[in-house]
């Protein structure tokens with residue numbers, strides 16, 4: 556049966572967005588995400604009818620390996636953009652997720668074009684320090700939950716290090732974990748994320764929030780002031796409350812194409 560979809564991306568973290576009444580199986584999600592035999596994406600976002608009052612839709616998240624995530628930061632910006640484009644919504648849009656309701660705000664320029672989207676990402680839950688033995692190294696990570704699990708390691712924010720170490724740490728946590736490699740830089744953070752269920756991505760919204768929250772917790776950046784988190788795909792602007800009780804993320808989300816598939 557033909558499936559209509561929209562392809563969206565936020566800083567190169569890309570998704571197949573589908574509106575449906577029921578969920579596809581993980582095998583189909585994997586096929587859709589295959590970059591040679593399918594559409595190609597880091598994940599599939601299925602918009603289902605919401606349960607929460609005031610929510611416009613429920614966002615279900617499949618990673619490209621078919622695993623399920625409770626939350627996706629770049630994904631929720633893409634969903635808000637899709638809802639604004641497809642249903643003519645504007646201003647504030649509440650998207651329901653398995654991690655709770657996420658209020659999205661559409662920011663338009665003078666000519667009315669969408670310039671960026673802000674998302675109230677809820678609290679960052681500090682889960683303390685966790686040490687990982689990788690080869691001869693003992694790596695200290697800060698465990699932060701944004702509704703999905705993150706391990707943030709400060710030091711070398713390089714693709715090489717994320718690729719070399721990320722898979723071992725992801726596999727070392729029951730249920731998996733997203734692994735952020737962060738470095739404090741001029742007026743912000745540099746970050747590369749090895750994502751649970753997707754591997755190395757161009758950007759990770761919840762990862763940027765987790766890294767900024769860990770940096771505030773560890774006193775590496777000032778709270779309350781907006782922090783630029785620079786990812787390989789581009790920057791996200793993150794604001795973390797002093798007690799981590801609220802995290803605001805702002806960044807772009809663009810539609811790439813619309814299509815139909817028999818996959």
Ligand SMILES: N[C@H](CCC[C@H](N)C(=O)O)C(=O)O
Pocket residue numbers: 568598616618623624625626627628629630703704733750751752753758759760761762
């Ligand atoms: N891989 C993540 C889900 C996608 C998160 C990421 N794409 C974002 O923008 O937050 C997980 O399994 O928790």
